[in-house]
Amino acid sequence: MNRSSDSSLTGIRGCLIDCLEDPFLISDYRAVRWFLDGLLVIQSGKILACGNYEQLIESYPGLKITHYPDRIITPGLIDTHVHFPQTAIVASYGKQLLEWLELYTFPEERKFQDFEYAAGVAEIFLDELLRNGTTTAMVWTTVFPESTEALFQAAQRRNLRLIAGKIMMDRNAPDYLLDTAETAYRQSRSLIEQWHDRDRLSYALTPRFAPTSTPEQLQITQQLQSEFPSVYLQTHLSENLGELAWVKELFPDDRDYLAVYERFGLVHDRSVFAHGIHLSESEFARLASAGATLAFCPTSNLFLGSGLFKLHEAKAPERPIAVGLATDIGGGTSFSLLQTASEAYKVSQLQNQTLSAVQMLFLLTLGGARSLSLDHAIGNFEPGKEADFVVWNCRSTPIMDFRNRAEIQTWEDLNDRLFSLLMMGDDRSVDCVYILGDRVSLPQVATAPDKAFG
Amino acid sequence: MNRSSDSSLTGIRGCLIDCLEDPFLISDYRAVRWFLDGLLVIQSGKILACGNYEQLIESYPGLKITHYPDRIITPGLIDTHVHFPQTAIVASYGKQLLEWLELYTFPEERKFQDFEYAAGVAEIFLDELLRNGTTTAMVWTTVFPESTEALFQAAQRRNLRLIAGKIMMDRNAPDYLLDTAETAYRQSRSLIEQWHDRDRLSYALTPRFAPTSTPEQLQITQQLQSEFPSVYLQTHLSENLGELAWVKELFPDDRDYLAVYERFGLVHDRSVFAHGIHLSESEFARLASAGATLAFCPTSNLFLGSGLFKLHEAKAPERPIAVGLATDIGGGTSFSLLQTASEAYKVSQLQNQTLSAVQMLFLLTLGGARSLSLDHAIGNFEPGKEADFVVWNCRSTPIMDFRNRAEIQTWEDLNDRLFSLLMMGDDRSVDCVYILGDRVSLPQVATAPDKAFG
Numbered sequence: 001m002n003r004s005s006d007s008s009l010t011g012i013r014g015c016l017i018d019c020l021e022d023p024f025l026i027s028d029y030r031a032v033r034w035f036l037d038g039l040l041v042i043q044s045g046k047i048l049a050c051g052n053y054e055q056l057i058e059s060y061p062g063l064k065i066t067h068y069p070d071r072i073i074t075p076g077l078i079d080t081h082v083h084f085p086q087t088a089i090v091a092s093y094g095k096q097l098l099e100w101l102e103l104y105t106f107p108e109e110r111k112f113q114d115f116e117y118a119a120g121v122a123e124i125f126l127d128e129l130l131r132n133g134t135t136t137a138m139v140w141t142t143v144f145p146e147s148t149e150a151l152f153q154a155a156q157r158r159n160l161r162l163i164a165g166k167i168m169m170d171r172n173a174p175d176y177l178l179d180t181a182e183t184a185y186r187q188s189r190s191l192i193e194q195w196h197d198r199d200r201l202s203y204a205l206t207p208r209f210a211p212t213s214t215p216e217q218l219q220i221t222q223q224l225q226s227e228f229p230s231v232y233l234q235t236h237l238s239e240n241l242g243e244l245a246w247v248k249e250l251f252p253d254d255r256d257y258l259a260v261y262e263r264f265g266l267v268h269d270r271s272v273f274a275h276g277i278h279l280s281e282s283e284f285a286r287l288a289s290a291g292a293t294l295a296f297c298p299t300s301n302l303f304l305g306s307g308l309f310k311l312h313e314a315k316a317p318e319r320p321i322a323v324g325l326a327t328d329i330g331g332g333t334s335f336s337l338l339q340t341a342s343e344a345y346k347v348s349q350l351q352n353q354t355l356s357a358v359q360m361l362f363l364l365t366l367g368g369a370r371s372l373s374l375d376h377a378i379g380n381f382e383p384g385k386e387a388d389f390v391v392w393n394c395r396s397t398p399i400m401d402f403r404n405r406a407e408i409q410t411w412e413d414l415n416d417r418l419f420s421l422l423m424m425g426d427d428r429s430v431d432c433v434y435i436l437g438d439r440v441s442l443p444q445v446a447t448a449p450d451k452a453f454g
Numbered sequence: 455m456n457r458s459s460d461s462s463l464t465g466i467r468g469c470l471i472d473c474l475e476d477p478f479l480i481s482d483y484r485a486v487r488w489f490l491d492g493l494l495v496i497q498s499g500k501i502l503a504c505g506n507y508e509q510l511i512e513s514y515p516g517l518k519i520t521h522y523p524d525r526i527i528t529p530g531l532i533d534t535h536v537h538f539p540q541t542a543i544v545a546s547y548g549k550q551l552l553e554w555l556e557l558y559t560f561p562e563e564r565k566f567q568d569f570e571y572a573a574g575v576a577e578i579f580l581d582e583l584l585r586n587g588t589t590t591a592m593v594w595t596t597v598f599p600e601s602t603e604a605l606f607q608a609a610q611r612r613n614l615r616l617i618a619g620k621i622m623m624d625r626n627a628p629d630y631l632l633d634t635a636e637t638a639y640r641q642s643r644s645l646i647e648q649w650h651d652r653d654r655l656s657y658a659l660t661p662r663f664a665p666t667s668t669p670e671q672l673q674i675t676q677q678l679q680s681e682f683p684s685v686y687l688q689t690h691l692s693e694n695l696g697e698l699a700w701v702k703e704l705f706p707d708d709r710d711y712l713a714v715y716e717r718f719g720l721v722h723d724r725s726v727f728a729h730g731i732h733l734s735e736s737e738f739a740r741l742a743s744a745g746a747t748l749a750f751c752p753t754s755n756l757f758l759g760s761g762l763f764k765l766h767e768a769k770a771p772e773r774p775i776a777v778g779l780a781t782d783i784g785g786g787t788s789f790s791l792l793q794t795a796s797e798a799y800k801v802s803q804l805q806n807q808t809l810s811a812v813q814m815l816f817l818l819t820l821g822g823a824r825s826l827s828l829d830h831a832i833g834n835f836e837p838g839k840e841a842d843f844v845v846w847n848c849r850s851t852p853i854m855d856f857r858n859r860a861e862i863q864t865w866e867d868l869n870d871r872l873f874s875l876l877m878m879g880d881d882r883s884v885d886c887v888y889i890l891g892d893r894v895s896l897p898q899v900a901t902a903p904d905k906a907f908g
Binding site for chain 1: 548550806870
C-alpha cells in the first residue's frame with residue numbers, strides 16, 4: 001500500500017515507547033512497546049500508524065519526516081489532579097492539610113472571582129503543564145464560575161484535552177468562598193451546558209470534599225450527575241488524619257469516609273478521588289467494584305505530611321483500581337510529572353515495594369488515561385488516538401549527560417534511560433511537545449542576567 | 455576608620471543571610487542574621503566585615519563592589535556525605551542497600567583503580583558540586599588510593615575546602631575491591647602524610663562499614679587514628695534493616711551497631727556517621743556524649759527505601775547531636791543540596807515535625823560546618839572566615855519567577871523566599887559561586903539542539 005502522495009500526512013522518527021497493557025497485571029516486557037528507531041505517522045492530528053521506521057517507511061515513501069535522534073518519544077503525560085488557582089502558592093510553609101487550606105489556599109482562591117486575574121494565571125498554568133510535558137489534566141478551578149470559564153477558554157484556544165469543574169463548597173470555609181446548594185447547581189449546570197464535550201474539553205462536578213459541602217449540596221451534585229451522566233466527578237478522599245476525624249464528626253452515621261460519597265451516588269466509573277492515603281480494605285474494594293479511580297499525589301502527600309499511598313494495594317491484581325499520578329499543585333511541589341514519578345518511586349521504596357520504569361510510564365500515560373476514561377482518545381500510540389506526545393532529552397543536565405552518553409542499543413538500555421529520566425529529569429528534559437500532531441510553541445524562559453554558567 | 459585606600463579589598467553587595475546560632479536550640483529569629491541590603495567586605499579570600507550596606511560602606515569609601523540586586527547570598531553549602539565514584543550510577547533501579555551495592559556500586563568503583571578515569575570523574579564531580587552551590591564536601595573515594603589522589607589533586611587546583619579518604623574494605627565485597635588490614639594501613643598513612651591539612655584539604659579514615667572490615671582492619675583504623683589524632687573518621691551506620699541484621703550476625707558480642715565502632719575507638723568528635731536511620735535511644739545518647747555527628751541523606755534514604763531519619767530526635771535540645779545534610783550520591787538522586795533539603799522537609803513532615811527555612815539553611819551551612827569541625831573556617835559570614843558563598847536566583851524557573859516576583863521588603867518576605875528556594879530550587883538557582891572571594895568559572899552547560907523552548 002502506498003500512501004505517499006497524501007500531503008496531509010506527517011512523520012515523526014525517533015525512539016518510541018508506550019504501554020499497551022497494565023504492567024501491574026502482567027510483566028513490564030509484555031505491557032510495553034518500543035521501537036528504538038520508530039516512526040509515528042500522523043494524519044489530521046491523529047495517529048495513523050506506529051512502528052519500526054525501516055518497515056513502516058516503505059508504505060509512506062516521500063513522507064515529510066521530523067527526526068529526533070538521541071531522544072525518547074512518549075505519549076503526552078496526564079496529570080489526574082491539579083489545582084490551577086494554587087499555581088502561585090506552591091511551596092507555602094509548614095502546615096498540614098487543614099491549616100494549609102486556611103492560611104494559604106483560601107486567600108489565593110478568593111482572587112479568582114476576577115475573570116482577568118484567573119485568565120492570566122490560566123495561561124501561566126497551561127504554559128507550565130506543557131513545559132513539563134503534561135498534555136492532559138483533570139483540573140480544579142475555584143468556587144467562582146469565572147475561573148472555570150477562564151480556564152476552559154484558555155485550554156480551548158490551545159486545543160488541549162482537559163477536564164475541569166467549578167468547586168462546590170457551601171460550608172466550613174470563609175464566607176467569601178462559599179456558594180450554596182442552589183447557586184452551585186445553577187452555575188455548574190450552566191458550565192456543563194457550555195463546556196462539557198465541547199472540542200476536547202469535559203466537565204467535572206467538583207465538591208471540594210465532604211466537610212465543605214452540606215448534605216443538600218451533595219444531594220444536588222447527585223441530581224446534576226443524573227441529569228448529565230457523562231460528566232465526571234472529582235473530589236478529595238482520605239488525605240489526612242485530621243480530615244478523617246472531621247468527616248467522622250460531620251457524618252456520624254456513615255460507616256467511613258467513602259460511605260458519605262456513596263450515600264449521594266458519587267462513587268461510580270467517572271469518579272476520580274484524590275489521595276486515598278488512609279483507605280481501609282473495605283473502601284479499596286468498594287472503589288474497585290464501582291470502577292472509581294484514585295489520583296496518587298506523592299509530592300503533595302510528602303510535603304503536607306499526609307502519609308504514604310499504598311499503590312500496590314490499590315493496584316492489587318485481584319481488584320485493581322485504576323490509578324493515575326498527579327502533581328496536586330499547590331499542595332504538590334512541582335509541575336513536573338517526572339519529579340512526581342520519582343517521589344512515587346520513593347514512596348513505594350519506603351513500603352518495600354519497587355516501582356518499575358514501565359509501571360511509572362504506564363501511570364503517567366495509559367493508566368492516567370484509563371483512570372480518566374480517556375483511553376479511547378489518548379494514552380498511547382494506537383492508531384486513531386490523538387497525537388499528543390513529548391520528545392524527551394535524557395541528557396538535559398550535565399549529570400544526566402554524563403550518565404546517559406552511551407547510545408541506546410537494547411531494551412535494557414532504553415529501560416535504564418527511561419528510569420533515569422523519571423528519577424532525574426525535570427522541565428529541561430522536555431525537548432518539545434506536540435498537541436494533535438502540531439509542535440507547541442511556548443514563551444522563551446527568561447535566563448538570569450548575572451549567570452556565570454548554565 | 456577609613457580603609458578605602460586598600461586595593462586588596464573587594465565588596466559584594468546584596469541580600470545576605472546566614473546563621474549565627476543553632477535554630478534547633480533557639481528561635482529562628484534569634485539564630486539567623488540578615489541584611490536585605492548587605493555588604494560583604496573581603497580581603498585575601500576571607501571575610502573582613504559583614505553588615506548593612508549603608509552603614510558599612512562609610513568605612514570603605516571607594517571599595518570595588520559587585521552588586522547582586524534581586525538575589526540572595528548565603529554561605530556556601532556543605533555536603534557532609536557523598537561518594538564521588540558513584541557519580542555515574544545515580545538513579546540505578548530498584549534495589550535496597552545491599553543488593554544495590556553488589557549490582558551497581560562495586561562494578562563502577564572498580565574502574566577507579568585507573569588514575570586517569572578517576573581524575574576525569576573528579577573534575578565532573580567537582581563541577582557538579584559547584585554548579586549546585588556546594589563549596590565543601592566530605593567525600594568518599596574508593597579502595598584504590600589512585601582515586602583519592604585524583605580527587606585531592608583536583609580539589610587542590612580549585613582551592614576547595616574538602617575532606618576525603620580512601621575506602622578500607624577487606625572482606626565481604628568482590629575480590630577486585632578488597633584491600634587488607636596491612637595495605638589499608640600503609641596506603642591510608644601515605645595519603646594522610648601527603649594530603650592531611652595541606653591547603654584546605656583534610657583526610658578522613660574511611661572504613662566502608664562494619665560488615666566489610668575485619669576486626670583486624672578496624673584495629674589498624676584505631677591505630678591510625680591514634681597516630682594522627684586530627685584526621686577524621688567517616689563511615690556508615692544503621693542505614694538499612696538488612697544491614698543491621700548482618701552486623702548483628704558478624705559482631706554477635708557487640709550490643710548494637712554503634713558498639714562495634716566504639717569497641718575500636720572510632721566514635722569521637724571527629725567521627726561522621728552517615729544515615730543513622732534505625733538508631734536506638736541509647737545509640738543517640740552515646741553519639742551525643744562522644745561528640746560524634748550524623749549525616750542525614752534524605753534523597754538516598756527514600757530512594758533506597760532505607761527509612762525516615764529522626765532529625766528532631768537527633769537534635770533534641772537535651773543532647774543535641776550535630777547533624778549535617780548530605781546528598782549521598784549515588785544512593786541519593788540529586789547533587790542539589792536544595793533538593794536534599796526539600797526531601798528533608800518532607801521526611802520531617804511525614805513524622806509530623808516541621809522544618810523551618812532557617813533550620814534547613816543552618817543544616818546546609820553552619821550546622822554542616824560544625825558537624826565537620828570546620829566552623830572555625832566556614833559556615834557563615836563572621837569576620838575571619840573563608841569567603842566561600844553562593845549568589846542565588848529565586849526566580850530561576852518560570853514557576854519560581856511567577857511565585858517570587860514581589861520585592862523582598864521584610865524578614866517575612868525573605869523567609870518565604872528562602873523557603874521557596876529550598877523547596878523548588880535546583881542548579882539553575884545558582885547564579886554564581888565564590889571560593890575564597892573569587893568567582894568560579896565553570897564550563898557552560900550544553901543545551902539541547904532541538905529545544906523548542908527553554
